Amino acid sequence: MEQEGEIDGETDTLILGIGNVLWADEGFGVRCVETLNARFDFATNVRLMDGGTQGMFLLPWVSSVSRLLIFDAIDFGLAPGELRIMRDDEVPQYMGAKKMSMHQTGFQEVLMSARLLNDRTQQLALIGVQPELLDDYGGSLREVVRQRIPDAIQHACAVLRDWGVGFREREEPLATLDLVGPGELDIVSYELGRPR
Amino acid sequence: MTETLTANGFKLDTGGKRVVVDPICRIEGHLRIEVNLDSDNVIRNAVSTGTMWRGLEVILKGRDPRDAWAFVERICGVCTGVHALTSVRAVEDALGIKIPENANHIRNLMMLAQYTQDHLVHFYHLHALDWVDVVSALSADPKATSALQQSISSWSKSSPGYFRDVQARLKRFVESGQLGPFANAYWGSPAYKLPAEANLMAVTHYLEALDFQREIVKIHTVFGGRNPHPNWVVGGMPCSFSLNETGGINMEWLNLVSSIIDRSIEFIDKVYIPDLKAIASFYPEWTTYGGGLSSTNLLSYGDFPKVANDWSQENMHMPGGAIINGDLSKVHEVDVRDPEQVQEFVTHSWYKYPDESKGLHPWDGMTEPNFELGPNTKGSKTDIQEIDENAKYSFVKAPRWRGHAMEVGPLARYVVAYVRGDEEIKAQVDGLLSDLGLPLTALFSTLGRTAARGLECSWAAHKMRFVFDSMMANLKAGDTATSNMDLWEPKTWPKDVKGVGMVEAPRGSLGHWVHIKDTKIASYQAIVPTTWNASPRDAAGNIGAYEAALLGTPMANPEQPLEILRTVHSFDPCLACATHVIAPDGQELVSVKVR
Numbered sequence: 001m002e003q004e005g006e007i008d009g010e011t012d013t014l015i016l017g018i019g020n021v022l023w024a025d026e027g028f029g030v031r032c033v034e035t036l037n038a039r040f041d042f043a044t045n046v047r048l049m050d051g052g053t054q055g056m057f058l059l060p061w062v063s064s065v066s067r068l069l070i071f072d073a074i075d076f077g078l079a080p081g082e083l084r085i086m087r088d089d090e091v092p093q094y095m096g097a098k099k100m101s102m103h104q105t106g107f108q109e110v111l112m113s114a115r116l117l118n119d120r121t122q123q124l125a126l127i128g129v130q131p132e133l134l135d136d137y138g139g140s141l142r143e144v145v146r147q148r149i150p151d152a153i154q155h156a157c158a159v160l161r162d163w164g165v166g167f168r169e170r171e172e173p174l175a176t177l178d179l180v181g182p183g184e185l186d187i188v189s190y191e192l193g194r195p196r
Numbered sequence: 197m198t199e200t201l202t203a204n205g206f207k208l209d210t211g212g213k214r215v216v217v218d219p220i221c222r223i224e225g226h227l228r229i230e231v232n233l234d235s236d237n238v239i240r241n242a243v244s245t246g247t248m249w250r251g252l253e254v255i256l257k258g259r260d261p262r263d264a265w266a267f268v269e270r271i272c273g274v275c276t277g278v279h280a281l282t283s284v285r286a287v288e289d290a291l292g293i294k295i296p297e298n299a300n301h302i303r304n305l306m307m308l309a310q311y312t313q314d315h316l317v318h319f320y321h322l323h324a325l326d327w328v329d330v331v332s333a334l335s336a337d338p339k340a341t342s343a344l345q346q347s348i349s350s351w352s353k354s355s356p357g358y359f360r361d362v363q364a365r366l367k368r369f370v371e372s373g374q375l376g377p378f379a380n381a382y383w384g385s386p387a388y389k390l391p392a393e394a395n396l397m398a399v400t401h402y403l404e405a406l407d408f409q410r411e412i413v414k415i416h417t418v419f420g421g422r423n424p425h426p427n428w429v430v431g432g433m434p435c436s437f438s439l440n441e442t443g444g445i446n447m448e449w450l451n452l453v454s455s456i457i458d459r460s461i462e463f464i465d466k467v468y469i470p471d472l473k474a475i476a477s478f479y480p481e482w483t484t485y486g487g488g489l490s491s492t493n494l495l496s497y498g499d500f501p502k503v504a505n506d507w508s509q510e511n512m513h514m515p516g517g518a519i520i521n522g523d524l525s526k527v528h529e530v531d532v533r534d535p536e537q538v539q540e541f542v543t544h545s546w547y548k549y550p551d552e553s554k555g556l557h558p559w560d561g562m563t564e565p566n567f568e569l570g571p572n573t574k575g576s577k578t579d580i581q582e583i584d585e586n587a588k589y590s591f592v593k594a595p596r597w598r599g600h601a602m603e604v605g606p607l608a609r610y611v612v613a614y615v616r617g618d619e620e621i622k623a624q625v626d627g628l629l630s631d632l633g634l635p636l637t638a639l640f641s642t643l644g645r646t647a648a649r650g651l652e653c654s655w656a657a658h659k660m661r662f663v664f665d666s667m668m669a670n671l672k673a674g675d676t677a678t679s680n681m682d683l684w685e686p687k688t689w690p691k692d693v694k695g696v697g698m699v700e701a702p703r704g705s706l707g708h709w710v711h712i713k714d715t716k717i718a719s720y721q722a723i724v725p726t727t728w729n730a731s732p733r734d735a736a737g738n739i740g741a742y743e744a745a746l747l748g749t750p751m752a753n754p755e756q757p758l759e760i761l762r763t764v765h766s767f768d769p770c771l772a773c774a775t776h777v778i779a780p781d782g783q784e785l786v787s788v789k790v791r
Contacts, residue, residue, distance in 0.1 A: 022255060022270050052270060054424040056321055057313075060410030061424075116369050117407055138255030182427060184266035193259045 011047045013067040013165050015156070016058070018051040018107060021185055024139040025131030029071035030180075031141060031187055032127070032152050038174050039153070043166035050181040056110060063114035067123040067163050069156060072107075073145075074128030081144035085155050086126045125159045127152050140191050204492070204601055204738040206747055209240035214582055217757045218247075227730060227769055229760055230583055231746055237754055242739075242746035243585045244730050246592035253563040256720040261287045261712050262684075264720065265428045268708070271722075275770060277310050277416065278701035279708075279722075280428040286708040287430045290695025296677040299432035300504035301667035302419045304513070305453075306426065307500065307699070308656040308663065309415040312460050314702035315606075315653035316412075316468060318768045320405040323646060326762045327475050328398040329388040334367055336396035344393050349470040353404070362400045382756040389478045398475065401467050408463050411456050415660075418449045432679025437671060450668070457664055460657040472650040476632060476643050483634055486642025486763040488745030492522040493600050494608035495728065497530060497707070499700035500659070513659055514609055514700060515616050520600050527615050530597065532696050532707055535560070540723065541594040541734040544585070553735050555596060558709035558721035559694055565591075590732040594740065595723050603741040604704030604728045605767060607648040611639065624651045642745070645766040686715035701725055703768050729767045742767065 017033030019026040030050045037048045047065075051058050062068060070091075076084055091111070114122070129152065132142040140146075160167060176183060183189070198210045210232050218228035232241035252271050256264055264287065268279040281303060288295065295303075338359035345354040390398070413423055419435055420426020427434045438444035476483070498509050498516025509515040509529070517527035532538050539555025542548070548566040549556065556562060569577060570587020583589045596602070613621040628647060629636060638644055683689065689712070697708045704725030711719040731740030742764055751759045 020270055022267070050425060052276070052425055054276070056317055056406075057409075057413070057424055059406055060413055063407075064410065113406055116365070117403060181425060182266040182269075182422075184263040185270070189263075193263075 010045050012065050013046045013069075013160075013163070014061055014065040015042075015046065015048045015069045015071075015160075016051045016062070017049070017071045017180070018053065018058075019073050020053050021181075021190065022138060024133045025073050025129070025142055025145045026134055027141055028073040028129050028131065028145055028149075028152075031146075032071035032149055032156070033180050034186065035149050036153055036156060037178070037180050039170060040157075040167045041170045046165055046167070048180050055107065056113070058107075059110050059113055059117075062110050063117045065122070067165065068125070069159055070107075070124075070126045071152060071156070072126065072128050073131045073134070074126075076128070076130055078130040080130055080132035080142070081148050082130045083148055083151055083155065084126075084128050084130075085159075086128070087159075088124050091124045091126045123163060127155050127159075140187065202733075202739050203736040204489075204744070206739055206744055207240075208739075208747075209234065212240065213237075213754060215751075215754050215757060215760075216582065217760055227764070228583075229742070229746070229757075229764060230585075231760065233751060233754060236750065237752075238748060238750045239746050239760075242743040243583055243589065244592075244732060244740055244742040245583055245590045246730055247590075252722060253561070253720050256717050259717050260686075260715070261290070261710060261717050262430045264710070264717060265430070268722070269425055269428075275701055275703070275706075275724075276425055277306055277420070277428075278699050278706055280426070281307065282697040282699040282701075282706050282708045282722075283710075284428050284430045285697030285699065286695045286710045287697070287712070288695070289697060290693045290710055290712050291430075291683050291689055293431050293683050294505045294680060295432045296680055297504050297670055297675060298437070298667060298678050299680075300501055301663055301670065302433045302435070302678065304500050304663045305660060305667070306416060306419055308660045309412055311656035311702050312464070312653055312660070313409050313412040314768075315649050315656070316405050316464070317409055318702075319468060319472070319646070319650065319653075320402040322768070323765045324398055324402060324471075324475070326758065326765055327388070327479060328390060328402075329383055329385075329395050330366075330399055331370070331383040332388065332390070332392050333396040333399045334363065334370065336363065336392035338363060338396070341393040341396045341400075344474075345397055348474055349466045351466040351470075353400075359396055359400060362403065363396060366399065382758050385752065385756050385758055387752045387756070387758045390475065391478075394474060394478070398471055401471055404463075404467065408459075412460060415453055415456055418445060418453055429679060431681055431684060432677075434679065436678055437676045439671060439676075454664060457657065457660045461654075461661065464654045464657050469650055469654055472647060473628070473631060476647065479643060482643040482762065483638035483641045485749045485759075486645070486745045486766060487640035488743075488747070489601060489603040489741045490607055490611070490644065490745070491637070491640035492520070493597075493602045494519045494611050495530065495597055495602035495604050495705055496609040496612045497532065497698040497700055497705045498612075499698070500663075509616075513663075515613055515618060516609070516700065516705075517612050517616065518597055518600075518602065519612060519615060520598070524611075524615050527612055532698060532709075533559075537598055538707070538723070539596055539599075540727075541596060542588075543594070543735040544588055544590065544732040545593045546588050546591050547593065555594075555599075555735070558696075558707070558723060559711060559719070561709070561719070561721035563721070585733065590730075592727055592730050592732060593723075594731045594734040594738075595728050596734055596738070599736065599738075601731060601734065601738040601740055601744070602728055603745075604725050605645065605649075606652040606702075606704075607639065607645040608704065609700060610648040610652065620655065621651075624655065642763045642766045649768065689715055703770055704728060724770075726767075726770050730769060742769075 017029035019029040021027035200208050213233045216230045226247045228245040230243040231239045234240050265280040265283040268283045269276045338356045341359040342356040416426045417423045436444040495518050496516035498512040500513035502511050518530050535557040541555045543552045546567045548564045570584030572584035575581035692713050694711045699706045707723050709721045729741040745763050749759050
């Protein structure tokens with residue numbers, strides 16, 4: 001069994017999806033990481049993580065890597081489904097804005113705390129989508145947001161190439177053990193069981 | 197005067213100035229507090245409002261009960277494991293599934309690790325900053341800090357050079373203009389009482405604690421296979437042991453867990469507990485404020501079964517029960533299946549019942565939202581300036597035990613276990629009180645709550661050692677089973693069954709009540725710890741634990757509601773699962789309005 005949560009190993013790159021899959025477009029970040037994981041095989045220095053809404057409890061992972069790529073649903077007041085990519089210093093500025101997402105304050109604090117703990121800079125990228133709908137508890141991604149997942153993945157690949165992170169298209173389908181989240185919550189089973 | 201006496205014996209006065217603090221949690225969570233102050237700025241009325249609706253019950257209906265843990269794990273960002281465990285226990289209870297001893301040991305270890313991490317992070321990240329002035333730490337003398345550190349603990353990181361380095365790092369950080377985690381506080385308020393060197397010591401440990409939590413979570417990774425959302429399974433734990441091989445959980449991983457347990461014990465006993473005592477000694481008045489329901493009504497379900505599948509309190513490492521009306525001579529047995537014992541009221545909550553003068557047991561529970569404001573509300577539905585607590589005023593329901601409003605959490609667990617005569621708990625409590633020269637009644641306070649959490653953090657770390665050793669003995673005796681899949685297949689299940697799962701979560705008593713019909717979830721209700729503590733008034737007019745705890749506290753400056761934060765934070769509120777759904781204008785920093 002792979003101990004995928006090991007922290008001190010050789011992992012130096014974290015690809016993190018944050019948000020709550022139970023709240024419609026809030027699930028964008030997690031669904032992006034799932035999609036990325038299903039399509040690509042990454043070098044052993046890369047960890048893909050479904051971070052949920054864990055806030056400060058993500059600090060151990062966030063503070064232990066030198067490269068951090070985040071997917072999230074973010075409120076920039078753009079048209080629903082519009083993507084925004086930010087790098088390095090651009091990220092905290094937006095993170096500090098008044099409304100960004102449910103766990104805005106939480107994740108901003110995580111980044112700040114990581115900076116305070118490490119006293120060094122990280123390479124940082126944020127791929128965010130403007131949600132159409134959040135308060136559909138138990139709902140899934142809206143079409144306009146779901147359609148942007150492939151674009152978000154392309155942007156992520158560009159960032160990762162830029163950082164020199166190794167990955168390639170999977171030849172074998174993803175094994176259950178390598179899923180980033182529990183199979184019970186994958187988007188297909190999630191949607192099949194939706195209350196009607 | 198507008199004075200009234202509540203059914204549970206608290207005197208309220210709704211005259212004077214009204215102060216509104218919204219929202220109050222530093223992390224995800226949406227709690228609003230309104231208080232009335234008299235002419236001396238003493239709190240004479242308190243109103244606790246959860247501002248978001250939770251629809252968990254709706255999304256689980258019709259799903260496979262074996263999958264429920266994965267969904268409930270997402271209802272709260274901070275309490276993932278505890279909801280998952282409560283859910284699998286509820287389903288196992290309904291279906292009559294017995295788990296192997298190893299699964300019980302692992303679950304205990306996972307929860308004890310959660311206590312350790314959660315209490316540590318709560319104290320340093322959320323609560324210490326209510327007492328510690330970060331900006332004052334910048335002017336501390338590192339030598340004096342070192343001397344202070346060495347006088348209270350044998351912790352090795354104590355040299356003047358070490359504190360000088362941390363102070364320099366902190367200065368650079370503050371000067372960069374990004375206060376980050378330290379923004380949004382009331383630095384410089386006269387309500388801060390620590391000398392500069394104590395502030396520097398505590399801030400240094402804040403950083404050490406945040407760094408140390410990376411060790412503790414490895415325990416979840418080893419047994420849960422995945423973090424931050426570990427795996428769980430109905431029937432046991434989804435991991436396997438292979439002591440002599442490389443696959444599965446082998447000796448290398450177990451030795452890692454063992455060493456993390458040792459380091460956790462050391463960190464808590466040499467850093468957290470001495471800090472707690474040092475900080476408490478500067479705030480003696482806070483052993484008299486903030487008591488609320490803690491001196492009268494306390495509830496704990498009890499948890500950490502010594503032997504698997506035995507739910508009697510005698511079998512619990514942390515024995516539970518209920519204390520009512522301040523009678524410390526008796527602990528009442530709690531039966532969460534009894535429809536007369538646990539009930540939720542919605543008289544003052546934004547939900548609809550056919551008859552709102554009565555409470556409903558969770559197996560008969562309903563979660564139908566009904567957002568309406570009382571006639572004396574100031575403002576509108578999207579911009580409430582002042583709530584009308586005589587009408588409906590919260591998305592949190594009002595749970596009651598035999599009609600009583602109850603406090604839950606570490607203090608409740610500690611008082612219940614103390615009264616039951618648990619030797620370890622008694623020794624810890626008596627030791628702390630004698631070190632600080634305080635009477636037992638000092639426990640019934642804001643600092644009492646904070647101290648109980650610290651003691652419990654130490655208890656949990658030491659208990660991890662005990663449970664780990666028990667598990668190793670069991671493994672060495674040849675029992676490596678981690679799950680029981682005999683009743684995994686739905687065709688083996690009864691047609692119509694109900695079950696309940698209980699966990700003492702770090703924040704307090706958590707219960708999930710499930711009804712399984714034709715192999716699917718027919719209904720699902722959860723009562724989370726913060727629902728007990730943040731509860732609004734009920735049909736009889738009993739006020740909730742936060743509301744009671746805030747009464748009688750004087751505020752130094754109503755524009756800086758540090759005193760309200762201290763008491764509410766002492767409960768470790770977590771509104772993310774008590775109520776849900778995004779607020780209309782997203783999350784703001786704490787706003788304070790005085791009228």
